[in-house]
Amino acid sequence: MASEKVVKLYTDTLCPICKLLEQYLTSKGVKYRKINIDEDSKGKEAFLKLGYDNLPVLDVEGATILGFNPEAIEEALKQKEIVRT
């Protein structure tokens, strides 16, 4: 079940794994705010301040998950009660 809680996805236009993650989130019905660092300079600045270089990064209410890791994402979404199974 989708909710109004904040999920942010840091992504890049040219990142194929980012697109796979977007498809995964959509299939799970998760609403998220997409921050494309390729087009959003402030977004890129915020992303680099997180201390990461690799994309994608998913921020589930402050819990960050690096890369396309369905198990970790699922767990974070459950913990934050964003997806109930």
Place this chain on the structure above:
Amino acid sequence: MWTLSKGEFRNLTGDAYCRLCSERLESNPEANNTVTCGTCGTKNRISFQQDIWVIERVSEEPEKEIRDRAEEFALLRSYKFNELKQRIIQSLIKKREKYGDFYCPCKARTILENVCPCKETRDGSVESKGRCTCGLFWKQ
């Protein structure tokens, strides 16, 4: 003793180093030779210009350059590709068009260590994680 200059990457003992990964080129290169780096698969050209040894990355048609490098690197490490390969190669070509080099499409910073194959991958991340960050190289 070698004379050092901008663009040169050969030390005072005469060893030659790859212009991408900075690792020593295995063979003993001669002038006007093209040497493929045994660490990252990059082609380096060595020339002798005005009494100075110069080593440069060989620049080719972009798709051929990055495809050859990726395939050589995969061969050196016994990695494999999957169906993502073509998409990632195209992303790398677009990165080059936009930022001037084949920066990993899954990395934010456009720095030399993020040029494919990136430093993280050269340092063995495929062995520990099963694939590189962007999914171009996969463990057998």
